[in-house]
Every structure is written in structure tokens, then in C-alpha cells.
Amino acid sequence: MGRAPCCDKTKVKRGPWSPEEDAKLRDYIEKYGNGGNWISLPLKAGLRRCGKSCRLRWLNYLRPNIKHGDFSEEEDRIIFSLFAAIGSRWSIIAAHLQGRTDNDIKNYWNTKLRKKIMSSSSSSSSSHSSAAMATPFLNPNSHDVKRPIIPSATIAPFSYNPYVENSTRSLISNINGFEADDQQIFPFFNPNYPHEFSLEDMSSSNNNNNNISGTSGFLLNHSMCDHYSNHNNFSSEVNGKRSEIMMEQEEMMMIDHHIDQMTEGYNGDFTQGYYNNDINGHGDLKRMISGTGTNSNINMGGSGSGSGSGTASSSSFISNLAENKTSSSLLQHTCLPYFYS
DNA sequence: AAAAAGAGCAACCGCGGCATC
DNA sequence: AGATGCCGCGGTTGCTCTTTT
Structure with a gap:
């Protein structure tokens, strides 16, 4: 019926x-x-x-406070970086742009921004314009980067990849050397569960192990690559459903190399100026993560508790975030993709 | 100046998720 | 446990305005 x-x-x-x-x-x-x-x-x-x-x-x-009219360069950046991370989840993207509706952003993307990006893909500009930012993703001069080989059996059925949708697959497949089934690069981003999200330093006593759990995205995957460990565990717990993946050092290095290739030539900073408080640019986050040393255990799962005991700089920074920020603002800080120059 | 084509965008449609009964 | 109804989302449509020929 x-x-x-x-x-x-x-x-x-x-x-x-x-x-x-x-x-x-x-x-x-x-x-x-x-x-x-x-x-x-x-x-x-x-x-x-x-x-x-x-x-x-x-x-x-x-509705009050609805913004109409042209999108700013800053809004372009946010839309693009979020689209790159989560695909066409317009409502989530809209939540990061005050006064903009999902419909507005969707229309804007379909009519203007996508074309802007496509046209920029044939240029080799390295300026800080939004078009230039798109270049790392859409560079037609594809490098033959070998995709990390991760046994598919290690990816639990709960892991979610926004890029599996056909509409985004075609765009993403233009990424340097990226194969369409890049779930293995973004195994745990879960846009269906964006709310419960906190950042706490739960320092580990294990040596040479990096454990990141939660809805990690581009940022953490890449950051983890900065300090290769023997075993790197990524896990995500959503409503009690857990997905887990372990990457060996070699695999992490391959991912790192891969992302470096993707972002080659990009010297901009997606976050500069967007966040006006704790995190001003990806540099802070990069330091934060790498500062935890070879024994890092960072929980981004939201409901867990823990206290910072990594290096002084990283733990205090993380503690500040954990103590002073609400879940939603932390989400804004951490769910965006970051690209290192 | 008029017709055709393109672009922009408001609105519609149908589906999935969730709550309630 | 299944049926029902509402909400919210993403994809699509079609109208209007602008640009091109």
C-alpha cells in the first residue's frame, strides 16, 4: 500500500x-x-x-535572518570544503552558514559553484581563491598514486562513506588518482551522526599505537599519517554500533603520500578567518595532533570521558577545547577537511 | 527588435527516518 | 510488531529573467 x-x-x-x-x-x-x-x-x-x-x-x-543574495568568498570556501568532505548533504552544509538554507546552497552549488570549480580545474592557479582551492581535487593531471590496500573485511558495515552516491562519485573520481571506492580513505565520517561530537585527549599508555575513534574525517586521517606508528586504529561508534579498521604503518604512509599528491600546489588555508576563536587555521590542529607524540589516543566519539595527558602543549590545547566548547562548535572545528600546504 | 538559448532560483515531489498508536 | 502519519531531506521541475544571436 x-x-x-x-x-x-x-x-x-x-x-x-x-x-x-x-x-x-x-x-x-x-x-x-x-x-x-x-x-x-x-x-x-x-x-x-x-x-x-x-x-x-x-x-x-x-524565516527571520534568512540571507539572500551573493555568496561571499568565505562562504564559497566553506561550501566547497564541506562538499569535499561529506558530499551533497546540503542541510549539514547549511548548518555551517548562518542565514543560508539548504535549498539556497544547493541551487548555488548547482548553478554557479560547480561550474566555477570545473573551470578552475583546467587552470593551474595557486592563488587563494576558492577556484584555486578546488584545484587539488580536480586536477586533470592525475598522478598515478597507488591507493592504499586495506582488506575490505576490516571495514565494518556501519562505516559510512558519503562518496558512494553516484552524484558525488563522478566529481570525486576526478581527484588525483582517486578511485571511486575511496571509502577506504574516509572510512568513518558519518554525516548521519553529526551531533554528539567532542574532542578529548585520552592519553594512551600503549607504545607506538595511535588510536583515533569517532567520526574522523580528512583531518584526522591525514594527521595520523604524520607520525606513523606500528598500528593505527581507527574506529567509530555510532549509537552503539562500532566500526573499526586497523592500518599498518605502510598503509598509513601510502595514504599520507596520496593526500600529499592530492593537495599538491595548494597553499591556501581553508580555515583561516573562518574560525574566529580557538582554531585559527589548520596549523594549530596539526600541531595539536602531532604534539601528542607516538602514543596518542584521541577520542572524538562524544560520549567518552578522559583527561589530557599527552605533551603539555597538545593536552592543554585539547583540554581547552573539550572544556570550553560545546559539541556543536567542536563539530565545526573538526568535521571540515583540512589540507596542509 | 524579436526569438532562442541559457541561467537562476523558488517550489514541488517522493522517499526515508522516526515517533506514535 | 506493524501500521500510520509527519518531518526533513535531496533531487528535479518549471517559471522567470537575462543574455546571445
């Missing part, structure tokens, strides 16, 4: 909203809210519209 339609399409108005309809909807929501039920709202508000249409109109247009 199919889903019942949310409204009778023959009895509701469709198409562009009139100023009068906008006013009715705005007035009603400002007075009463949506009452937790969009379906019944149009009747109460005196609108001959589908509830879904009302919701869309409110969220994408009438």
Missing part, C-alpha cells in the same frame, strides 16, 4: 506565493508557531496551501 498523499492536490493552491499568502503565514507562525504540525497549519492560518508548501516557504524564505 502506498503512502497517502499529505493533502488533496486539487484543493490546494500551488506555484509561487503571493505577498498576501506570505503575510498570512508569517503572521500566523509569529503568533502561534507551527504547533508542531505543518499539515494542519494552513487550515488554521487560512491558507489554501499544502502543509509541506507552507513549511518550505517558511524555512526557505520567510
Whole structure:
């Protein structure tokens, strides 16, 4: 049995909203809210519209503090870097851009930004423009980088890779030497679980082992490569479901090499200026991670507890983050891809 | 000046997830 | 446990405006 339609399409108005309809909807929501039920709202508000249409109109247009108009260079950077990390998760991307809606960003990407990036892929600019930033991803002069070989059996079914979708696969496949099944590079980023996210230094007593758990992304994978260990464990725990992967030193080195190739020629800084507090640029994070030495055990899983006891510089920095930042702001700091010049 | 093509964007559609019954 | 209903998301459509021929 199919889903019942949310409204009778023959009895509701469709198409562009009139100023009068906008006013009715705005007035009603400002007075009463949506009452937790969009379906019944149009009747109460005196609108001959589908509830879904009302919701869309409110969220994408009438809601206070909605920003319309041109996107800034900074916004371009954020969109691009997030797209590179998580693909077309427009709502997540929108959450990082105040006043922008997912629809807005989606349209902007489809109509402008993608073209900007595509056109830049044939140029060899190394400036700090957003177009230049895209170059490492879309450089047609593909290097023949050997993809790290990781036994697929070690990747648990819970691990998630946003790049498996066809729409993004075609874009990502243009990355230098990147094969489409790059799940093995980004094994644990889970956009379905972006909320519970904290950063704490849980220093390990194990020698020569690096353990990173949580929703690690580009940053941590790359950072871990900075100090090759005998055993590098990546794991992710989402709602009690755990996925785990272990990479040998050689594999880590291959990944590192691979990412270096991808980011070759890029001298910019995705984060410079975007974060206006603790983390100002990837350099801090890089130091933070590498400062933990050969025995690092960093929990990014959110619910765990721990105390910093790595090197003084790294542990204090991490502790500051853990103590002073909410989960959501930490997410902003850590879920973006970072690229080292 | 007019027609055609392209670009931009608001709105729609259908599906998956989740809560509730 | 299964059915139902709502919300939110991502993909797509189609209208309008702008640019090109």
C-alpha cells in the first residue's frame, strides 16, 4: 500500500506565493508557531496551501535572518570544503552558514559553484581563491598514486562513506588518482551522526599505537599519517554500533603520500578567518595532533570521558577545547577537511 | 527588435527516518 | 510488531529573467 498523499492536490493552491499568502503565514507562525504540525497549519492560518508548501516557504524564505543574495568568498570556501568532505548533504552544509538554507546552497552549488570549480580545474592557479582551492581535487593531471590496500573485511558495515552516491562519485573520481571506492580513505565520517561530537585527549599508555575513534574525517586521517606508528586504529561508534579498521604503518604512509599528491600546489588555508576563536587555521590542529607524540589516543566519539595527558602543549590545547566548547562548535572545528600546504 | 538559448532560483515531489498508536 | 502519519531531506521541475544571436 502506498503512502497517502499529505493533502488533496486539487484543493490546494500551488506555484509561487503571493505577498498576501506570505503575510498570512508569517503572521500566523509569529503568533502561534507551527504547533508542531505543518499539515494542519494552513487550515488554521487560512491558507489554501499544502502543509509541506507552507513549511518550505517558511524555512526557505520567510524565516527571520534568512540571507539572500551573493555568496561571499568565505562562504564559497566553506561550501566547497564541506562538499569535499561529506558530499551533497546540503542541510549539514547549511548548518555551517548562518542565514543560508539548504535549498539556497544547493541551487548555488548547482548553478554557479560547480561550474566555477570545473573551470578552475583546467587552470593551474595557486592563488587563494576558492577556484584555486578546488584545484587539488580536480586536477586533470592525475598522478598515478597507488591507493592504499586495506582488506575490505576490516571495514565494518556501519562505516559510512558519503562518496558512494553516484552524484558525488563522478566529481570525486576526478581527484588525483582517486578511485571511486575511496571509502577506504574516509572510512568513518558519518554525516548521519553529526551531533554528539567532542574532542578529548585520552592519553594512551600503549607504545607506538595511535588510536583515533569517532567520526574522523580528512583531518584526522591525514594527521595520523604524520607520525606513523606500528598500528593505527581507527574506529567509530555510532549509537552503539562500532566500526573499526586497523592500518599498518605502510598503509598509513601510502595514504599520507596520496593526500600529499592530492593537495599538491595548494597553499591556501581553508580555515583561516573562518574560525574566529580557538582554531585559527589548520596549523594549530596539526600541531595539536602531532604534539601528542607516538602514543596518542584521541577520542572524538562524544560520549567518552578522559583527561589530557599527552605533551603539555597538545593536552592543554585539547583540554581547552573539550572544556570550553560545546559539541556543536567542536563539530565545526573538526568535521571540515583540512589540507596542509 | 524579436526569438532562442541559457541561467537562476523558488517550489514541488517522493522517499526515508522516526515517533506514535 | 506493524501500521500510520509527519518531518526533513535531496533531487528535479518549471517559471522567470537575462543574455546571445
